[in-house]
Amino acid sequence: MSTExxxxxxxxxxxxxxxxxxFRTLFTHPVTRRYPKEKRPVSPGFRxxxxxxxxxxxxxxxxxxxxxxxxxxxxxxHIYTSEGEDHTKVVDRYEIEVLRCIFCGFCVEACPFGxxxxxxxxxxxxxSREPFYxxxxxxxxxxxxxxxxxxxxxxxxxxxxxxxxxxxxPEGQAMFKNIKVKDAKP
Amino acid sequence: xxxxxTGNLLMDIVVILIKIAVVVAVALLHVAYATYWERKVIGHxxxxxxxxxxxPYGLLQPIADGVKLFFKxxxxxxxxxxxxxxxxxVIFFIAALSSLAVIPFFxxxxxxxxxxxxxxxxxxxxxxxYGIVLSGWASNSKYAFLGGLRSASQVIxxxxxxxxxxxxxxxxxxxxxxxxxxRAQHEFVTGFYAIPQIIGFFVFVVAAFAETNRLPFDLPExxxxxxxxxFTEYSGFRFALFFLGEYxxxxxxxxxxxxxxxxxxxxxQYVTSVLPFLAFVPGIIWFLVKVYAFMFFYxxxxxxxxRYRYDRLMAIGWKLLIPLALLNIVLTALVKIALxxxx
Numbered sequence: 001m002s003t004e005x006x007x008x009x010x011x012x013x014x015x016x017x018x019x020x021x022x023f024r025t026l027f028t029h030p031v032t033r034r035y036p037k038e039k040r041p042v043s044p045g046f047r048x049x050x051x052x053x054x055x056x057x058x059x060x061x062x063x064x065x066x067x068x069x070x071x072x073x074x075x076x077x078h079i080y081t082s083e084g085e086d087h088t089k090v091v092d093r094y095e096i097e098v099l100r101c102i103f104c105g106f107c108v109e110a111c112p113f114g115x116x117x118x119x120x121x122x123x124x125x126x127x128s129r130e131p132f133y134x135x136x137x138x139x140x141x142x143x144x145x146x147x148x149x150x151x152x153x154x155x156x157x158x159x160x161x162x163x164x165x166x167x168x169x170p171e172g173q174a175m176f177k178n179i180k181v182k183d184a185k186p
Numbered sequence: 187x188x189x190x191x192t193g194n195l196l197m198d199i200v201v202i203l204i205k206i207a208v209v210v211a212v213a214l215l216h217v218a219y220a221t222y223w224e225r226k227v228i229g230h231x232x233x234x235x236x237x238x239x240x241x242p243y244g245l246l247q248p249i250a251d252g253v254k255l256f257f258k259x260x261x262x263x264x265x266x267x268x269x270x271x272x273x274x275x276v277i278f279f280i281a282a283l284s285s286l287a288v289i290p291f292f293x294x295x296x297x298x299x300x301x302x303x304x305x306x307x308x309x310x311x312x313x314x315x316y317g318i319v320l321s322g323w324a325s326n327s328k329y330a331f332l333g334g335l336r337s338a339s340q341v342i343x344x345x346x347x348x349x350x351x352x353x354x355x356x357x358x359x360x361x362x363x364x365x366x367x368x369r370a371q372h373e374f375v376t377g378f379y380a381i382p383q384i385i386g387f388f389v390f391v392v393a394a395f396a397e398t399n400r401l402p403f404d405l406p407e408x409x410x411x412x413x414x415x416x417f418t419e420y421s422g423f424r425f426a427l428f429f430l431g432e433y434x435x436x437x438x439x440x441x442x443x444x445x446x447x448x449x450x451x452x453x454x455q456y457v458t459s460v461l462p463f464l465a466f467v468p469g470i471i472w473f474l475v476k477v478y479a480f481m482f483f484y485x486x487x488x489x490x491x492x493r494y495r496y497d498r499l500m501a502i503g504w505k506l507l508i509p510l511a512l513l514n515i516v517l518t519a520l521v522k523i524a525l526x527x528x529x
Contacts, residue, residue, distance in 0.1 A: 023231075026227070030235045
């Protein structure tokens with residue numbers, strides 16, 4: 001053993017270094033966030049509680065195509081539709097079992113109309129299972145609650161832009177109703 | 187026996203009882219806030235906040251913890267040895283509390299000013315080990331039993347080193363009475379014994395950590411190996427007794443360090459000659475400052491060092507600390523003979 005190593009051992013240099021480190025840390029600012037009082041800002045595209053988007057007229061955007069339910073890996077979206085008076089499709093029930101949802105966001109990506117959204121709200125604990133079974137009315141109310149004003153607009157523009165709005169297709173190709181087809185690329 | 191002596195005796199008993207009540211109440215309050223302080227210090231050393239929610243700055247946290255422990259369900263294992271199970275935490279707690287009797291908190295304030303104060307402290311700290319061993323045995327659980335066994339061997343090994351480390355202090359002070367030791371330090375040139383007795387102080391510090399089962403020697407209650415060690419099966423108030431006993435033990439060890447090595451309630455004479463106003467500060471303040479500094483060192487080491495392996499623990503105790511303590515005794519004796527010029 002070299003003299004230096006013996007000296008290091010006798011005077012506990014390693015332990016003293018460790019003690020110095022912890023003592024310095026004592027005066028640093030703690031990284032703790034005191035959660036209920038101090039909330040962490042939600043990142044863009046956060047996947048929280050579901051909401052059904054409304055258009056400018058306040059009507060539900062969803063047309064009941066069922067793509068979200070088909071994509072859903074945990075099969076927690078249930079859609080029941082019927083035929084309306086002028087042969088249009090009417091969404092009778094749109095239900096999400098939130099407790100089964102894994103918040104992957106596939107439904108939002110799948111939706112061609114930007115109708116299903118995931119809000120930034122994540123504090124919805126409760127004592128029974130019923131509040132977690134989202135019906136159509138509750139989902140539409142969620143939109144008013146969590147996407148009021150320009151927030152809903154920004155939601156799609158900044159992050160979950162519906163793919164259909166970028167879609168270009170040749171004139172005359174079969175498309176979803178009400179979606180304007182942009183000019184075909186040369 | 188005439189009326190006057192009976193009256194004096196009663197008076198003495200009343201005074202002693204009041205002293206005991208004051209010491210126990212103040213010590214337990216200190217113990218409660220030692221837990222708060224420990225959580226704060228370790229929290230900040232780990233870049234956390236520590237308790238903040240109960241009361242301003244979390245100051246009522248120890249009280250909330252105490253209330254919780256009092257009202258918790260008291261569970262006793264079905265196959266436990268019931269009398270010993272009841273007895274063990276009481277032994278542990280009583281042993282820790284009775285050590286408080288001989289500690290001089292400031293000049294001439296001590297419940298029992300006995301001439302073998304230091305030996306009494308050793309005896310009580312070994313008696314506390316009985317509580318641990320009995321709790322391990324009586325719980326009828328393998329974790330508690332292993333914790334008890336570990337504690338027994340650890341405390342016995344480190345007791346020797348601790349006793350020997352204080353022999354140097356006894357030789358320098360020429361007394362086992364703790365008040366006399368403090369007065370002798372006040373007369374001494376450095377004002378405290380930690381400087382000439384640096385080896386003894388080092389051995390004492392390490393042995394005190396092992397004796398109170400604190401990190402890095404908390405093998406009797408190693409969470410990762412033994413769940414909670416000897417008090418695995420205890421809950422509610424009985425657990426609280428172990429907890430209080432452990433922290434009282436820390437307080438006692440800090441007090442011994444303060445009294446035997448750091449000058450107790452006095453400050454060195456050369457300090458008071460330079461800064462005379464410091465002499466008006468009550469002795470209890472100096473005593474508490476030294477005790478708190480040592481307690482802080484407990485927490486500091488806990489936040490820094492990992493737990494030792496068991497064979498390393500034994501190796502440190504027997505192969506390092508005991509030879510060092512013996513060396514310290516020999517050196518102290520030789521220096522004392524050389525200074526006095528007589529054999």
